[in-house]
Amino acid sequence: MQRLRIAVDTPAHAGLADALDYLSTEHLPPGTLVRVPLGRRDVPGLVWDAPADPGADGDAADPEGFALRPVTEALTSLAPLPAAWRQLVAFCARYYQRSLGEVALAVLPPELRKLDDAGLAKRLRLHDKRAAAAARPDGAPAPARPPLTPEQHTVLAAVDMAGQACHLLHGVTGSGKTEVYLRLAEAALDAGRQALILVPEINLTPQLEARFAARFPGRRLVSLHSALTPAQRLAHWLAAHRGQADIVLGTRLAVFCPLPRPGLIVVDEEHDPSYKQQDGARYSARDLAVYRGKLEQVPVVLGSATPSLETWQHAQVGRYRLLTMAERVGQGPLPQVRVVDMRQQPRPAPGEPPPALSAPVQAALEACIARGEQALLFLNRRGFAPVLQCGACGWKSGCPHCSAWRVFHKLDRTLRCHHCAFTERVPRACPDCGNLDILPLGRGTEKLQEQVAELLHTVLRPDGSPARVARIDADTTRLKGTLETQLAAVHAGEVDVLVGTQMVTKGHDFRRVTLVVAVDPDGALFTADFRAPERLFATLMQAAGRAGRDAGVARHAEMWIQTANPEHALFTALRAHDYARFADSQLREREMAGLPPFAHLALLRAEARDAAVAEAFLRAARERARALAEAMGVADSLTLYAPVPPHVARVAGQERRQMLVESASRAVLQRLLAPWAAEMPALRQQHRGIVRWAVDVDPASI
Numbered sequence: 001m002q003r004l005r006i007a008v009d010t011p012a013h014a015g016l017a018d019a020l021d022y023l024s025t026e027h028l029p030p031g032t033l034v035r036v037p038l039g040r041r042d043v044p045g046l047v048w049d050a051p052a053d054p055g056a057d058g059d060a061a062d063p064e065g066f067a068l069r070p071v072t073e074a075l076t077s078l079a080p081l082p083a084a085w086r087q088l089v090a091f092c093a094r095y096y097q098r099s100l101g102e103v104a105l106a107v108l109p110p111e112l113r114k115l116d117d118a119g120l121a122k123r124l125r126l127h128d129k130r131a132a133a134a135a136r137p138d139g140a141p142a143p144a145r146p147p148l149t150p151e152q153h154t155v156l157a158a159v160d161m162a163g164q165a166c167h168l169l170h171g172v173t174g175s176g177k178t179e180v181y182l183r184l185a186e187a188a189l190d191a192g193r194q195a196l197i198l199v200p201e202i203n204l205t206p207q208l209e210a211r212f213a214a215r216f217p218g219r220r221l222v223s224l225h226s227a228l229t230p231a232q233r234l235a236h237w238l239a240a241h242r243g244q245a246d247i248v249l250g251t252r253l254a255v256f257c258p259l260p261r262p263g264l265i266v267v268d269e270e271h272d273p274s275y276k277q278q279d280g281a282r283y284s285a286r287d288l289a290v291y292r293g294k295l296e297q298v299p300v301v302l303g304s305a306t307p308s309l310e311t312w313q314h315a316q317v318g319r320y321r322l323l324t325m326a327e328r329v330g331q332g333p334l335p336q337v338r339v340v341d342m343r344q345q346p347r348p349a350p351g352e353p354p355p356a357l358s359a360p361v362q363a364a365l366e367a368c369i370a371r372g373e374q375a376l377l378f379l380n381r382r383g384f385a386p387v388l389q390c391g392a393c394g395w396k397s398g399c400p401h402c403s404a405w406r407v408f409h410k411l412d413r414t415l416r417c418h419h420c421a422f423t424e425r426v427p428r429a430c431p432d433c434g435n436l437d438i439l440p441l442g443r444g445t446e447k448l449q450e451q452v453a454e455l456l457h458t459v460l461r462p463d464g465s466p467a468r469v470a471r472i473d474a475d476t477t478r479l480k481g482t483l484e485t486q487l488a489a490v491h492a493g494e495v496d497v498l499v500g501t502q503m504v505t506k507g508h509d510f511r512r513v514t515l516v517v518a519v520d521p522d523g524a525l526f527t528a529d530f531r532a533p534e535r536l537f538a539t540l541m542q543a544a545g546r547a548g549r550d551a552g553v554a555r556h557a558e559m560w561i562q563t564a565n566p567e568h569a570l571f572t573a574l575r576a577h578d579y580a581r582f583a584d585s586q587l588r589e590r591e592m593a594g595l596p597p598f599a600h601l602a603l604l605r606a607e608a609r610d611a612a613v614a615e616a617f618l619r620a621a622r623e624r625a626r627a628l629a630e631a632m633g634v635a636d637s638l639t640l641y642a643p644v645p646p647h648v649a650r651v652a653g654q655e656r657r658q659m660l661v662e663s664a665s666r667a668v669l670q671r672l673l674a675p676w677a678a679e680m681p682a683l684r685q686q687h688r689g690i691v692r693w694a695v696d697v698d699p700a701s702i
């Protein structure tokens with residue numbers, strides 16, 4: 001009998017050890033998937049390592065004297081997970097304050113956790129049979145590759161494929177970053193290695209997948225994202241882990257995909273907030289990708305037109321190598337950015353709502369349609385109106401479970417909470433006073449679409465037919481496949497004006513768009529979240545990048561911004577397409593305010609039915625943090641803020657509170673977090689009523 005330490009999924013909150021000791025009759029190398037008894041259940045686990053003190057041979061009790069239980073079954077059909085994979089998981093668990101087993105098992109395909117060894121062996125045989133049937137004979141004609149632009153050439157020459165540097169590829173939209181990824185992947189594949197390409201959005205994977213598949217016809221390419229069926233996800237993951245897939249393309253969870261011979265890691269749109277996991281282990285896939293590059297000793301390329309300020313700062317101080325592509329390929333210049341001062345627009349008649357589009361924007365839109373080109377109207381608020389209001393008593397459509405308004409959706413006449421999804425039919429009359437006159441306040445994409453269609457009903461296209469207005473947002477794309485159909489309609493020229501949320505600004509290569517309008521971007525200028533300007537700038541730059549992507553129409557390309565703050569520095573930098581100027585001014589502000597990347601943050605979040613309970617828990621936690629920091633002699637390098645409500649304080653009937661911990665030193669912050677988080681289960685016991693708590697390291701927003 002041998003003793004083994006096995007990682008099982010016990011949440012850190014339960015306060016159990018990271019890995020538990022079990023007995024095994026056979027030698028099982030670290031990384032072997034097993035099934036073990038835990039309480040009365042049989043759960044999956046991973047052999048982590050031999051115990052530090054293996055004890056006498058046959059020692060069958062744990063330190064408390066409980067008899068150790070044997071491993072139920074070892075899934076030896078599967079090769080053990082590689083050492084670098086285990087190191088990545090261990091780092092993730094440690095850094096983001098979760099248990100080892102929780103992270104290790106959460107990042108495996110759910111289907112894998114259900115199988116026994118016989119079931120797994122059967123799957124593997126089936127996959128091998130399918131792969132053999134699908135294999136294409138070699139000498140598939142070599143696909144055409146465009147000759148590189150001088151900038152692409154310089155960039156590619158600067159990446160040492162045998163090295164392990166982290167690079168920032170700062171390239172304007174349309175500068176040909178994807179072609180760079182393709183060439184880097186080619187180099188990795190030629191060296192017999194695998195390439196891992198991360199993208200922020202599931203919606204963008206089919207596009208990119210098609211480009212990679214066309215470039216590497218004889219190679220196996222798999223995708224990994226949450227829209228796959230469990231069986232597909234397992235099949236793709238196995239293909240990567242067994243070295244059968246040469247290219248793995250996926251969203252943030254793919255950063256944990258085991259690869260026996262990694263050669264390259266690319267993180268496209270590295271600034272995108274969706275790389276940060278928002279529950280469980282709140283990891284940043286971008287940051288883990290950089291860490292993984294070091295572990296696996298492979299080059300990492302972070303690509304973006306608007307890098308995150310953290311990444312930009314690393315590139316400025318030389319921690320990352322900065323690679324720049326400033327020119328668009330075979331396309332016109334970037335669109336001219338024009339700002340409309342909404343304060344100067346004529347006031348609407350009394351009782352009339354302000355028009356969606358200002359006069360100059362309306363004129364630009366009509367001209368665009370008359371030229372037979374396409375326009376994109378961007379508004380980051382879905383639904384018809386963000387709130388309904390009673391004209392008589394002032395009642396508003398609040399959510400009974402959240403501190404938020406319910407949004408009016410006109411199509412199905414519902415009021416929907418975008419935080420807890422509570423949905424009801426729109427009341428016929430005001431629930432408070434019975435007045436029949438309840439009115440939508442403000443404007444979402446649904447209303448914008450309606451207003452624009454009305455505005456354009458007499459505007460004709462060059463062939464004399466009426467202009468066609470379509471909308472793409474989370475509501476119109478709920479059903480599988482609908483987004484693809486709608487995007488295809490835009491690409492096919494069946495749409496003249498596309499109204500949409502952030503969704504339409506991302507990555508799409510619309511060839512005939514020459515007008516982009518940010519209808520109402522001001523909301524993001526003055527929020528409490530210090531990252532809001534950075535996000536808005538990235539979104540607007542990306543939106544601008546949708547215009548003039550075809551040289552034939554680029555000379556008309558314009559982006560219009562409707563704002564009541566035309567002198568804001570953000571818009572000035574945008575007009576000059578000057579990311580560096582914007583980033584530098586933001587970095588100066590962050591440095592003065594002691595914010596990331598000059599400080600490191602962690603949030604302790606707590607939820608309870610009763611706000612007072614959440615606050616008391618956090619106050620006690622703050623006292624514990626203070627005591628720990630003093631005991632460690634680091635109290636001076638830590639700031640422990642008082643508990644505050646977040647932006648939306650009540651969600652689904654739970655009161656949320658959070659407290660911020662800040663330090664100029666990441667190491668000091670990490671030293672505090674580990675013992676502090678370990679005290680939470682006991683602290684929670686003392687504060688009955690705490691429903692949930694979580695430590696969020698490097699939070700995406702505060």
Ligand code: ADP
Nearest residue numbers: 146147148149172173174175176177178179329
């Ligand atoms: P980005 O990802 O930087 O926004 P893309 O990689 O999508 O840019 O490239 C923009 C367009 O330019 C695409 O249509 C692409 O096919 C084309 N392109 C990229 N590199 C070249 C090249 N070297 N020669 C010709 N066309 C290119």
Ligand code: ZN
Nearest residue numbers: 390393430433
């Ligand atoms: Zn009323």
Ligand code: ZN
Nearest residue numbers: 399402417420
């Ligand atoms: Zn709600």
